[in-house]
Amino acid sequence: MQVPFVKMHGLGNDFVVLDARVGDVPEMTARLAAALADRKTGIGCDQLILIEPSDSATFRMRIFNADGGEVEACGNATRAVGLLHGAPATIETLGGLLSSNPADGGVAVDMGEPRFDWNAIPLAYAMDTLSIPVGWEDLDAPSAVNVGNPHVVFFVPDYAAVEIERLGPLIEHDPLFPARINVNFATVTSRDAIRLRVWERGVGETRACGTGACATAIAAMRRGLTDRKVTVSLEGGDLTIEWGAGNRILMTGPAVESFRGTFDPAAYGVAG
Numbered sequence: 001m002q003v004p005f006v007k008m009h010g011l012g013n014d015f016v017v018l019d020a021r022v023g024d025v026p027e028m029t030a031r032l033a034a035a036l037a038d039r040k041t042g043i044g045c046d047q048l049i050l051i052e053p054s055d056s057a058t059f060r061m062r063i064f065n066a067d068g069g070e071v072e073a074c075g076n077a078t079r080a081v082g083l084l085h086g087a088p089a090t091i092e093t094l095g096g097l098l099s100s101n102p103a104d105g106g107v108a109v110d111m112g113e114p115r116f117d118w119n120a121i122p123l124a125y126a127m128d129t130l131s132i133p134v135g136w137e138d139l140d141a142p143s144a145v146n147v148g149n150p151h152v153v154f155f156v157p158d159y160a161a162v163e164i165e166r167l168g169p170l171i172e173h174d175p176l177f178p179a180r181i182n183v184n185f186a187t188v189t190s191r192d193a194i195r196l197r198v199w200e201r202g203v204g205e206t207r208a209c210g211t212g213a214c215a216t217a218i219a220a221m222r223r224g225l226t227d228r229k230v231t232v233s234l235e236g237g238d239l240t241i242e243w244g245a246g247n248r249i250l251m252t253g254p255a256v257e258s259f260r261g262t263f264d265p266a267a268y269g270v271a272g
């Protein structure tokens, strides 16, 4: 069996995209997703993306982190599949119904509404998510926001100085976050600009995280640190995030197709 795939990225956050509508795709398991994502023995990616037919949208997008865990949302992948589709689309995800449109500067995506209730993040205890009264060493009082998936956001004087490889996993796995969490380290540089690094749940530090950019922008706006439209700069490049009419988050940025290929699931010894 040869399964076609498309290798794509959004600002260096990279994906293996499989489309079950156009070719034979094996039943996806956590083990197969992790094997395909492996950068030494697989194709290599931050997220495995599976496109399936949908009854309620143009198509359904399923998202698997590099560790094999299936998750609710991925901003950069939403732009990538929007680019593949090449026309306006509605996209069913575990995190909600999204929409994408070709736009100047790449693809524009309606990422839905942010949620702030402690149990919607989710947190283990009732807390004010604008400024959670907790800390890890000299990092404290983060905001928490769910933008389809869970994020915690630390505003720090120098985002580049944070020991992300050490503190990221510590916070991701803290029992305060029963579904684990994506960890954002941000420095606000003006009313319309933020610099950001993200430790992604189930992956590690990536060159860019679209939902991290959305969550960080919304947290900054909620705290009154920025205006309602900002540029979020990540290692891989810039995203424009707007908290628009109807409480919806609009994200605009590039997506790129890198190459296409096929793989034989039998070669991974983990199919099914």
Ligand SMILES: N[C@@H](CCC[C@H](N)C(=O)O)C(=O)O
Pocket: 013, 046, 047, 065, 071, 072, 073, 074, 075, 076, 077, 149, 150, 182, 200, 201, 202, 203, 206, 208, 209, 210, 211, 212
């Ligand atoms: N890279 C993504 C986020 C992918 C999912 C995330 N790691 C999670 O576990 O929720 C993005 O661009 O948003």
